Amino acid sequence: MSPARIFAMMRKEITQVLRDPRSLLVILLMPVMQLVIYGYAVNLDVNHIPLCVYDRDDTQTSQELIKRFQATDYFTIVHVAHDYPDVLHQIDSGVATTAIVIPSQFDETLRSSGKAGVQLLIDASDSNSANVAMGYAQSIIQSYSSDILVDWEQQHGLPATGGGTVQFQARTWYNEDLESMANIVPGVVAMVMAVVGSFLTSLTIAREWERGTMEMLISTPVSALEIQIGKLVPYFFIGVMDTTLCAVMGVWWFGVPFRGSWIVMFSTSALFLTVVLSLGYYFSVVAKSQMAASQLAMLATFLPTFLLSGFLFPIDQMPKPVQWLSVILPARYYVEILRSVFLKGTSISLMTGQIVALTIISVILIALATRAFHKRLE
Amino acid sequence: MKFRQAWQRIVRMLVKEFIQTLRDPRMRFVLIGPPIIQMMVYGYAATYEVKHVTMALLDLDKTQESRDLIARFTGSQYFNLSPAHYATEPTQLRNWIDRGDVLLAVQIDSGFAQRLRNGQGAQVEVIVDSSNSNTALIALGYLSQTGAKFAQDYQIEALQRASPQQAAFMPQVDLETRPWFNEGLESKWFFVPGVICNLLLIMIMSLTSSAVVREREIGTLEQIMVTPIRRWEFIIGKTLPFYLIGIFDALLISLVGTLWFGVPFRGRVVVMAAGTLIFLLSSIGVGLFLSTISATQQQSMITAFFFIMPAVTLSGFATPISSMPPLWQKLSYLNPMRYFMIVVRGIYLKGVGFDVLWPQFLGMGIIGVTLLTISVLRFHKSLD
Numbered sequence: 001m002s003p004a005r006i007f008a009m010m011r012k013e014i015t016q017v018l019r020d021p022r023s024l025l026v027i028l029l030m031p032v033m034q035l036v037i038y039g040y041a042v043n044l045d046v047n048h049i050p051l052c053v054y055d056r057d058d059t060q061t062s063q064e065l066i067k068r069f070q071a072t073d074y075f076t077i078v079h080v081a082h083d084y085p086d087v088l089h090q091i092d093s094g095v096a097t098t099a100i101v102i103p104s105q106f107d108e109t110l111r112s113s114g115k116a117g118v119q120l121l122i123d124a125s126d127s128n129s130a131n132v133a134m135g136y137a138q139s140i141i142q143s144y145s146s147d148i149l150v151d152w153e154q155q156h157g158l159p160a161t162g163g164g165t166v167q168f169q170a171r172t173w174y175n176e177d178l179e180s181m182a183n184i185v186p187g188v189v190a191m192v193m194a195v196v197g198s199f200l201t202s203l204t205i206a207r208e209w210e211r212g213t214m215e216m217l218i219s220t221p222v223s224a225l226e227i228q229i230g231k232l233v234p235y236f237f238i239g240v241m242d243t244t245l246c247a248v249m250g251v252w253w254f255g256v257p258f259r260g261s262w263i264v265m266f267s268t269s270a271l272f273l274t275v276v277l278s279l280g281y282y283f284s285v286v287a288k289s290q291m292a293a294s295q296l297a298m299l300a301t302f303l304p305t306f307l308l309s310g311f312l313f314p315i316d317q318m319p320k321p322v323q324w325l326s327v328i329l330p331a332r333y334y335v336e337i338l339r340s341v342f343l344k345g346t347s348i349s350l351m352t353g354q355i356v357a358l359t360i361i362s363v364i365l366i367a368l369a370t371r372a373f374h375k376r377l378e
Numbered sequence: 379m380k381f382r383q384a385w386q387r388i389v390r391m392l393v394k395e396f397i398q399t400l401r402d403p404r405m406r407f408v409l410i411g412p413p414i415i416q417m418m419v420y421g422y423a424a425t426y427e428v429k430h431v432t433m434a435l436l437d438l439d440k441t442q443e444s445r446d447l448i449a450r451f452t453g454s455q456y457f458n459l460s461p462a463h464y465a466t467e468p469t470q471l472r473n474w475i476d477r478g479d480v481l482l483a484v485q486i487d488s489g490f491a492q493r494l495r496n497g498q499g500a501q502v503e504v505i506v507d508s509s510n511s512n513t514a515l516i517a518l519g520y521l522s523q524t525g526a527k528f529a530q531d532y533q534i535e536a537l538q539r540a541s542p543q544q545a546a547f548m549p550q551v552d553l554e555t556r557p558w559f560n561e562g563l564e565s566k567w568f569f570v571p572g573v574i575c576n577l578l579l580i581m582i583m584s585l586t587s588s589a590v591v592r593e594r595e596i597g598t599l600e601q602i603m604v605t606p607i608r609r610w611e612f613i614i615g616k617t618l619p620f621y622l623i624g625i626f627d628a629l630l631i632s633l634v635g636t637l638w639f640g641v642p643f644r645g646r647v648v649v650m651a652a653g654t655l656i657f658l659l660s661s662i663g664v665g666l667f668l669s670t671i672s673a674t675q676q677q678s679m680i681t682a683f684f685f686i687m688p689a690v691t692l693s694g695f696a697t698p699i700s701s702m703p704p705l706w707q708k709l710s711y712l713n714p715m716r717y718f719m720i721v722v723r724g725i726y727l728k729g730v731g732f733d734v735l736w737p738q739f740l741g742m743g744i745i746g747v748t749l750l751t752i753s754v755l756r757f758h759k760s761l762d
Contacts, residue, residue: 026680026681027680037691041706110549118552119554122555123728128426148549183512292408295408313426314428322423
């Protein structure tokens, strides 16, 4: 191995990267954009649920109940229906996802016999939002019911029981304000790095084959290992830049706490980068065409990191076979590490499992890539 | 005559494209294997459902009331309170949370029952591990629902004890909820159609985005330029294979969604087919547009990716568009996936047809036609 040849290889690769400023800009902007979208656009809390109201009673009592719905941020009344087919149409077309139907004689029933029922129709295709909406509606109705009960008790001179509520005083540990951003930053860092790392490198060797420049490289004295190192190092630095950018933006712009140590963060990031770079390199050696290589890299990184790493959907709620599958996913360990570093500030000794797993994966990938790459024409 | 010649040229182009794409056995695998595998895995993985919240408990009150409350936790399918997690002192709760053994720790202080009997608000202390804020929020939601139900029942019982005759006429409002379209509130039913949209967009976009650029990069574009083929014939010949591949894959993964995951398909196949065709048109439009503004495959693929990431995020796949700020809601109209998500979920779960979905079709159609036109105009059959 000659440092001079590795250096020459690196210089060639860097020149090629710099010659395409648009790609470089996109790579550096990608994490920023992703964080901005998650920070400002994506809201995991469900509120402003579009509500359609159908008041068949139209009395002061029923109006009072509707006002309760109006007063919260949870629901936004988007339509007032005047017959039942109208309600159905609103839900079918998706204008409203919930509809509240107050029966005629609602007021009268409450005055005479006691129990009155209100109907809540929900478009439950989004079961999560539907569940949340049902919870909100339930609590609005319960507090309303409790209030009219207190009034009624006073009118009839009965002892007040209405105040007997149970309140949960929740202390939320590790992420006190339940900021979804604190959750998202580690996920976005992992996603961007996995994609940038493997995607870029997957193109690098395949491009040489596709353009025919590999033959020129073969005719030079540079060895396979030197090509590998020289090709990967520049992308390693791009990856480190992206990580830093994400972390700095997350901490200073979005105010995500950083409780661990920067040394742990960077050393584990370097390890993760090694994994994804080797993965992309392996694909490009195997596939030899940019299209196939990048498809493979995309398959192996983007959706798995998005859906399987536990960043959005909790792993322990997935079925067992899918949980086993996530064991071979490097992003899963990296997300766990980042979460500890950002939110919990746990010491490195508690992350041994994840670090060992990442090391094993990276060794396997490097071995595979080195074996697969032959410096000769077929 | 003229038309026949044009047709022949397009067919030649098509054959060439098919040979080029399918020649590579890896590429053949990429087109069939991964869509099915991904559909299976992500269909299971994508769920917000939080069942069995692991919890620990410390009862310092030890009254009938506190035991009643605990019974509501043990009786609920949402909470998982194992006998090993009954604490005897507060430090135990903290340890379990720190080690990640439980997500939730509930501590009922002494005086809980007394306050309830006095008609005062009784407080219960809770610690939640909120390193996953979404799960924590859902767990807290379950808690407060359980608490509210407990309080309401307690209130009614108290009144019934105090004056049984009058309690019969006590005013009370009940909420009768009717979840439509997804009666069992199955998270899978919502996400599986969404995964179909994601897979299609990602695959088709990344394939088409490199279509024209590849010819340019390898140098074969010059060879095509000397043939009599016209630019729109070239574009059609170039994109039609991806169109056909897209249709094939859409069929494949929709079948997995219905047969494997058992998501009901309530709409008509015609509507789904039409929706898929228009969606493919719009995503091919985006891909082709990116291809015409790029000089190398690397550029086009990176730019495609720059588009795909926000497209997935802002499509309503994982979070509802109606909870986004107004500006972002408006921006999402530029995203073909936004429309298709509504179409696919509408057809699968609601069984709606053209009469309801036409605005979505229109949206995707406008995006597709506009971008394809721009791409054809931008593409010059000459060397620069």
